[in-house]
Amino acid sequence: MKNRITELFNIDFPLIQAGMIWCSGWELASAVSEEGGLGIIGSGSMYPDVLDAQLTSMRASTRKPYAVNLPLLYPEVEKHIDTIISRRVPIVFTSAGSPSKWTATFKEAGIVVVHVVSNLKFALKAQDAGVDAVVAEGFEAGGHNGREETTTFVLVPLIAKALQIPVIAAGGIATGAAMAAAFALGAEGVQIGSRFVASNESSAHALFKSEVVRAKEGDTTLTLKELAPVRLLKNAFYHKIAEMYRTQPTAEQLAALLGRGRAKKGMFEGDLVEGELEIGQVSSQIDEVMPAAAIFREIKSDFYHTLEGLSNLRNH
Numbered sequence: 001m002k003n004r005i006t007e008l009f010n011i012d013f014p015l016i017q018a019g020m021i022w023c024s025g026w027e028l029a030s031a032v033s034e035e036g037g038l039g040i041i042g043s044g045s046m047y048p049d050v051l052d053a054q055l056t057s058m059r060a061s062t063r064k065p066y067a068v069n070l071p072l073l074y075p076e077v078e079k080h081i082d083t084i085i086s087r088r089v090p091i092v093f094t095s096a097g098s099p100s101k102w103t104a105t106f107k108e109a110g111i112v113v114v115h116v117v118s119n120l121k122f123a124l125k126a127q128d129a130g131v132d133a134v135v136a137e138g139f140e141a142g143g144h145n146g147r148e149e150t151t152t153f154v155l156v157p158l159i160a161k162a163l164q165i166p167v168i169a170a171g172g173i174a175t176g177a178a179m180a181a182a183f184a185l186g187a188e189g190v191q192i193g194s195r196f197v198a199s200n201e202s203s204a205h206a207l208f209k210s211e212v213v214r215a216k217e218g219d220t221t222l223t224l225k226e227l228a229p230v231r232l233l234k235n236a237f238y239h240k241i242a243e244m245y246r247t248q249p250t251a252e253q254l255a256a257l258l259g260r261g262r263a264k265k266g267m268f269e270g271d272l273v274e275g276e277l278e279i280g281q282v283s284s285q286i287d288e289v290m291p292a293a294a295i296f297r298e299i300k301s302d303f304y305h306t307l308e309g310l311s312n313l314r315n316h
Helices: 004-009 026-034 047-060 077-086 104-106 119-129 152-162 176-184 207-216 234-243 251-258 263-269 280-283 294-311
Strands: 015-017 041-043 066-071 091-095 112-117 133-137 167-170 187-193 220-223 230-233
Touching: 004 112, 004 133, 015 026, 015 294, 026 047, 026 066, 026 230, 026 294, 047 066, 047 077, 047 104, 066 234, 077 104, 104 112, 104 187, 112 119, 119 133, 119 152, 133 187, 152 167, 152 176, 167 220, 176 294, 187 230, 207 263, 220 234, 234 251
Parallel strands: 015 187, 041 066, 066 091, 091 112, 112 133, 133 167, 167 187
Antiparallel strands: 220 230
């Protein structure tokens, strides 16, 4: 398959594995890249030396294109940027900050830049900053999200219509059928996170993966908008947040409850009680942990099967 996304990233199929904190190490990214998609290392949960080691392993495991996701609010962002440039990472997905500050730096180093946005306003700013593509991430997505609660089905066509650069859809996508729907709305690629959390190669804790598989409709919710909106599975820690909201808490009180390291505690260390369990609404569709390559192939096959089925409708 060829379109602007496959040509931009030099990949065979426009499926991108999201660079999720605590879940997206080199093992997962390499597995997806080897299948012809784009694997992403999630640097937001890594110390600078850890990212450097991850890139060494990535280079040793695949010659295919890959990317690093870089949250621009990361405390040591400049160290990560130095590593990314010195290691000649070919593609960077930036998020959680303004793309205007670092895009030119990456472009001067010959790096393709993609920025994650949750509304049209930021999509236009990203285009003006010179990024090569944007990820339009809807309300359904796991982890940190937009305050507007705009769904993927509304956000993708809104942004695709307004921008000249290609749009990658994210949020609520775990199947080839959902990928086909995103393409019908104007996307030229999809970014998938939650489905790859429940993969063998994901660095998430096995207990967290099991919780994702067990999740049902309504088991996640978007919360903590006063700090940074995040979609969580409803566990004991989430219910502490919900109880605090009954008292109309300040942002400072919510921050004190959140503390530090909650996502690591839940997603990486497997504390299902006190940890922060970030996952998308689409977790309700995930019913088993599988190898990343098998997930990729299943989505790809389902995508083409869906397109064929839609094409057949014209003949009836």
